[in-house]
Amino acid sequence: MSIHSKVTQWGNVSRFCVERLADYSELLSIEIAHMRTQLVRDVIALVALAVAGLFTLSFVCIAIIASFWATPWFIPVVWAVAGGWLILSIVALLVLRMQRPVWSLDLLRGEIHQDLTTVKEALK
Template sequence: MSIHSKVTQWGSVSRFCVERVADYSELLSTELSRMRTRLLREVIALVALAVAGLFTLSFVCVAIIASFWATPYFIHVVWAVAGGWLALSIVALLIFRVQRPVWSIEVLQEELRSDLATVKEALK
């Protein structure tokens, strides 16, 4: 292959890459906007769920403890409720550590992989 054809080939590849940069930036902007909207919705829903759940569970725990107020099992029930909360916290921590991140920029990654394959083919 001559030097002229190599320069022409590299010129074509560089033009292709420059043209795609604008597409990448637009795609990145769109995906970040979608991710931000989805994240905001999920955070609001999770905060509402957490607040409602904690209020409900705290009232249930107070009701359970109050039911055993004047009985010989009062101390056992109090410690059982505390142990249950500790176990629930440990399970939640383990589940949190096992989970993978949910969000990624998949479309942009696919486009970059596709374009890299195209560039590799063009340079053969």
């Protein structure tokens, strides 16, 4: 290949990359807006679930403890409720640690991967 054809080839590739850069920025802004909407909806739902769940569980725990109020089992039941919460907290922490992070910009990543493949093919 001559130098002129190499320069022309690289010029075509650079024009392609510059044109795609505008598309990437538009796609990124669309995906960020979608992620923001989804995040707000998920956070509101999780907060409502957490508040309702905590109220429910606290009343259940109070009911369990109150059921054993004047019995010899009162102190063991109180410690059993506390131990149950400790075990639940440890399990939740382990589950959280074992989850892998989620990559949410899949569409943008796919477009960039396709364009890199196109550029590699053009430079052969």
